[in-house]
Amino acid sequence: MKRLPLALLAAALIAGPAAAQTPAGAGLAAGALAARDKALSDTTGWDVVESLTTEVGARPVGSPAMQRARDWGVAKLKQLGFENVHVESFTTSAWSRGPESAEVVGPFPQKLAILGIGGSSPTPAGGITAPIALFTSYQAMLDQPVGALKGKIAVVTQAMARTQDGSSYGSVGVQRRAGPVEAAKRGAVGYLIRSLSTDDTRLPHTGAGSPGGIPAAALSTVDASLLERMVARGKPVIVHLEMASSVNPAAEAWNIVGEIRGREAADEVIVVGGHLDSWDPGTGAIDDGVGVAIATASARLAGQMGKPRRTIRVVMWGSEEQSGSGEAYAAAHKTEAAKIIVAGESDSGSGRIWTLSTPPAAYGHPAMVAFRATLPALKVAFNGAPPRFGGSDIAGLMGFKVPFVDFNQDASRYFDLHHSADDTLDKIDPADVAQNVAVWSAFLYVVANSDVDFRPKP
């Protein structure tokens, strides 16, 4: 991780407290602390994710459930008092799972638990049967020359480490994201990976992959280990794979929007949100019902501290998992980009925020001084480096130089559940949701009630 030189950071932070002594700074400081403390006993965040997972459940883009989610989102924002609630439509490609099964047919017949990787091709009717070529690291498969996997089902069983910052999803995740294409290049007729999971349940974890024109699926971690043990016995292991799926290249999708309109500078907008779509096996609780809930509850709470100067806008993005919503949002708001003060997305589950970064240009502003003062009691460390990534759905805005924040949630347990049937409400601790809402509320409050500018001075 790249960090600012310490001296520079220290100077910027020291500049703060003096500025905070101004009446404006003092008011912001008190308001930020009040927003934080109110959030810790407010149940709106929990209520929103409880409602979504109970009344809608899984909501893959392109599905009837996503239409119900759209209606739920509009109704929920109105119910919570948001203004200018509306739907922004777009179209995107939507891959849908059909029946899927896999089994070892020899030498030790056993069923395997799989979930197709998004973008996977179906098998021919009746499936495919082929010997496997198993690699315990992704690199070992990449080391194979073109043609080396001809007629084989390539299997990669590299395991993912548990990390607080979730970084192992980046490094090991490539076996799901790029693996289908790489396996196909080398001649494979099918591709299986060990799920990107840190858990040991027999539930596979899905997710998007680059379509390689071959059937591609994730094994549960249990089944990946089982295949390793079979292969260790030295005889060819033959797998039968049967997968159906369909693609709608122009599925209708929606970003759902609600605002708390600013009283003085309504055209200056803070964009915050989560994504409403989910993968199909769970109920989209931690990914990303809870992000939608955190953003919605935080905006509402910041607005309850008094009508803000600037506009706080909540966006429930409608196609993050298979991409499309961030791109559509940026395209629709390109002309507004210069007026978007800052953007943020909550999309790493329900773990507590443990560190965060904000754009360095505003370190010394009273609003940011006030915000940082809310953090120690929430056990959040301020990271004096520029934010690295704000979220998939604001990546398009980032491309237009919209400033963004990076609030890092503890991801230690996230990949036990992520993209699996275990992504359900019972895995969420309401106190964790409240801590997230406390951080975001305080942030939204100070930005919406000040003239803080995150863009570097020209």
Next chain:
Amino acid sequence: MKRLPLALLAAALIAGPAAAQTPAGAGLAAGALAARDKALSDTTGWDVVESLTTEVGARPVGSPAMQRARDWGVAKLKQLGFENVHVESFTTSAWSRGPESAEVVGPFPQKLAILGIGGSSPTPAGGITAPIALFTSYQAMLDQPVGALKGKIAVVTQAMARTQDGSSYGSVGVQRRAGPVEAAKRGAVGYLIRSLSTDDTRLPHTGAGSPGGIPAAALSTVDASLLERMVARGKPVIVHLEMASSVNPAAEAWNIVGEIRGREAADEVIVVGGHLDSWDPGTGAIDDGVGVAIATASARLAGQMGKPRRTIRVVMWGSEEQSGSGEAYAAAHKTEAAKIIVAGESDSGSGRIWTLSTPPAAYGHPAMVAFRATLPALKVAFNGAPPRFGGSDIAGLMGFKVPFVDFNQDASRYFDLHHSADDTLDKIDPADVAQNVAVWSAFLYVVANSDVDFRPKP
């Protein structure tokens, strides 16, 4: 738990040490300690369950996999040096699962994760659709009068507590075992329970139930909670249930036997085993591959201490889950019952033995004194009460007054996994297996190399 009066127990235990000073007692004591210590570094138990789960996997009675398990068992016993390896056939009723699905169709359409309860009736083709009547305790359903559930799918969501002695499976388990009949009596057209599970994964847990003539299934704990939240919203919750199954009333099954023949009293037999059949969703690792492994490894190890006086017999029972193997074994060995010195079964997973009981009549025998001396280092408490239950597969022998032991394994984690797809090898700690083998090896050694008699004197 009923206990012997303390004074009686103390007298019996004090009688021991003096007797142990005899040369026979001293030899037994040294041998028991040696068997125990050898077991702690012996990997046979792990190797056996690794082999079974990898090379056979799930093996429900009546399935082709159970035929492979039979062949595996015969080969494994021979490979490990057992004598008189043979198969004892019997027939039993075998229920087999077909395709199953469940979903809420209104007011909040969502899929539900279920597994049919063994003995369940199939639904008609196309399934059934009915409103649910949800009870958060089994008693609340029993309190309904006959006819009160007419046209409804009864749902019981009572949760199971985590217990070290596994006793919650007895008390809450009645909702699976007797519930289908009781729901049908009250007019229900279907029956769903919260799985008998202490875990929060979205994997349901199956198991046997008394056939009530209606479709009956277990929901994952996650889905049971989901239905509770839907019902709390006050509108009728409608569920569609589709289940297929078949019953073979006379499926061929097998108890697999191997012996270490006694050198002096070969007709005096110690019977120890686990059950080879399993439910279908997992690989039968903790239930009861590991029990088979513990019994097999312990018998082998006891035999490796020198040819024993008496015969040690390992039995891999072939139909415990749907019953039949214990009954068949008792019927086939009725005339031999008086010569069976003691019987035991390992069938509570891979948790360590934390307490155990042996028949009081032999407390003072040098063999038992020697055995008890092995326990403190293994962190096993001697329970000075008569054994209560030795295992389903020796219940028939118990009916013929065959003495039995009750070695209690720590069941704290057992019901996270039991009868679910999560019953897999990776959940087993080899060190736990070794501790079990150490206890059983020491016990088998002292009984096989002494004249200890567990039957009360006439």
